[in-house]
Amino acid sequence: MKSLHSNILKLMDSIINKIADNIHDFSVSDQAFTRCRKLNSTDLIKLILNMGAGSLNSEIFHAFPDINSRMTASAFEQQKAKLKPECFKEIMLELSRANNALQLLDNQYLVVAIDGSDFDQPFNPKSENIFKGKNDQIYCQIHVNALYDVLNKLYLDMVIQPRQKMDEREAALTMIKKLAQQEKDFLVLMDRGYISFNLIENCNRLKHCHYVMRSKSGDGAFKEIVAMSNHEYDIDLSCRVTSSHYYVTHKDTEKFLHLILHKKHHYKAVRSKNTRDQRWDF
Numbered sequence: 416m417k418s419l420h421s422n423i424l425k426l427m428d429s430i431i432n433k434i435a436d437n438i439h440d441f442s443v444s445d446q447a448f449t450r451c452r453k454l455n456s457t458d459l460i461k462l463i464l465n466m467g468a469g470s471l472n473s474e475i476f477h478a479f480p481d482i483n484s485r486m487t488a489s490a491f492e493q494q495k496a497k498l499k500p501e502c503f504k505e506i507m508l509e510l511s512r513a514n515n516a517l518q519l520l521d522n523q524y525l526v527v528a529i530d531g532s533d534f535d536q537p538f539n540p541k542s543e544n545i546f547k548g549k550n551d552q553i554y555c556q557i558h559v560n561a562l563y564d565v566l567n568k569l570y571l572d573m574v575i576q577p578r579q580k581m582d583e584r585e586a587a588l589t590m591i592k593k594l595a596q597q598e599k600d601f602l603v604l605m606d607r608g609y610i611s612f613n614l615i616e617n618c619n620r621l622k623h624c625h626y627v628m629r630s631k632s633g634d635g636a637f638k639e640i641v642a643m644s645n646h647e648y649d650i651d652l653s654c655r656v657t658s659s660h661y662y663v664t665h666k667d668t669e670k671f672l673h674l675i676l677h678k679k680h681h682y683k684a685v686r687s688k689n690t691r692d693q694r695w696d697f
Contacts, residue, residue, distance in 0.1 A: 426510065426513055427506075427510065430506055430509045430510060430513070431457060431460050431461060431506065432457060433509070434456075434460065434502060434505060434506060434509075435455070435456045435457040435460070438456045441498060441499045441501055441502035441505065442497055442498065442499065443496070443497055443498075443499060444497070447497035447498075448494075448497060452486075452490070452494065453484065453485075453486045453490065454486045454490060454491060454494045456498070459491075459494050459495065459498065460498075460502065460503075460506075462474070462475070462478050462491070463495065463503075464503075464506075465478065471488045471491065472488055475488060475491060504573070507570055507573070508571075508572075510569065511564070511569045511570070511571050514567060514569065517564070517566075517567050518566040518567050519566070520566065520602060523600050524600050524601060524602045524625065525564065525566075525599060525600070525601040525602070526564070526565045526566050526601070526602050526604070527562055527563060527564055527565060527571065527594070527601055527602070527603050527604070528562075528563050528565050528603070528604040528605070529560065529561070529562055529563075529587045529590065529591075529603060529604070529605050529609065530560075530561060530563075530605075530606060531558055531559060531560040531561070531581070531583050531586070532558070532559055532561075533556055533557070533558055533559075533578055534556065534557050534558075534559060535554055535555065535556050536554075536555040536556065536557060537555065538553075538554070538555050539555055542555045543577055544556060544557050544577045544578060544579075545579070546577070546578040546579045547579075554578075556577075556578035557575055557576065557577060557578055558575070558576045558577070558578050558581035558583075559573055559574075559575050560573060560574040560575075560576065560581075560583055560586035560587065560590070561573045562590045562594065565604070571590075571594070572590045572593060572594070573590075574586035574589055574590060583608060583609060584609055584611055584613070584614050587605060587609055587614065588614055588617055591603060591617070591618065591621065591624060592617075592621065594624075595621040595622065595623050595624050597623075598622075598623060599623055600623045600625065601623060601624065601625065602625045602626065602627065603618075603624065603625070603626045603627075604626075604627050604628075605626065605627070605628045605629070606628075606629050607628070607629040607630055607631050609628060610628045610629070610630050610631075612654070612656055614628075615628070637652070637654065655669070
């Protein structure tokens with residue numbers, strides 16, 4: 416275990432050094448990180464990645480015990496402002512790509528899981544991530560959708576959204592399509608909040624995508640499941656999917672009928688014969 420931990424740290428160091436060698440690809444301007452300062456790009460990235468729950472001054476103090484190497488909190492903020500967030504996503508991607516001996520299910524399937532979590536940010540009244548909670552309290556909050564390699568314990572991708580504009584299904588579809596571009600078989604696991612006919616059909620159309628989704632039963636889910644007895648099944652299940660007009664006029668006479676809401680919640684203002692309905696995105 417110590418050897419594995421040491422190897423990962425060495426790998427992280429090499430990835431960070433590679434990023435630092437190409438720091439202008441991850442800087443807000445070409446002039447950033449050109450001058451010699453106490454906090455160079457390599458130490459800046461490592462400091463951010465190693466930060467805990469302490470105050471900024473406390474984190475800087477523990478990272479740089481030598482007072483001659485230590486910078487002020489203001490100097491740290493100025494250096495951090497020069498760095499693009501894409502820098503850290505690139506580190507994550509490089510770390511996942513560096514593992515050439517991935518563990519696969521049945522020596523064939525990469526097993527991944529998708530889920531989302533909310534994270535609070537320091538409050539900024541000008542932030543696009545302002546979110547009003549149930550108690551009318553205002554937060555700065557983001558929603559992180561993550562794609563996780565279950566067997567190899569690696570994060571492979573993520574989509575960050577403002578909490579008030581979060582769309583977990585859209586984020587899941589974005590990451591699944593990107594993973595399918597690798598042209599290798601994978602099995603993706605998703606909780607019941609992700610299930611939708613649109614996402615299911617998208618997964619059906621991706622050559623290398625296999626999926627397991629947890630489903631609710633009853634209203635807003637697969638009504639057909641409720642009619643089944645409490646046993647384990649391995650069957651094909653057909654669902655009747657329809658538009659709002661047909662659903663309204665037939666829902667009382669046809670028991671198993673599913674209404675599909677529009678993906679964009681509207682029709683296009685100008686329609687041609689080549690325009691597709693926005694309830695689907697494939």
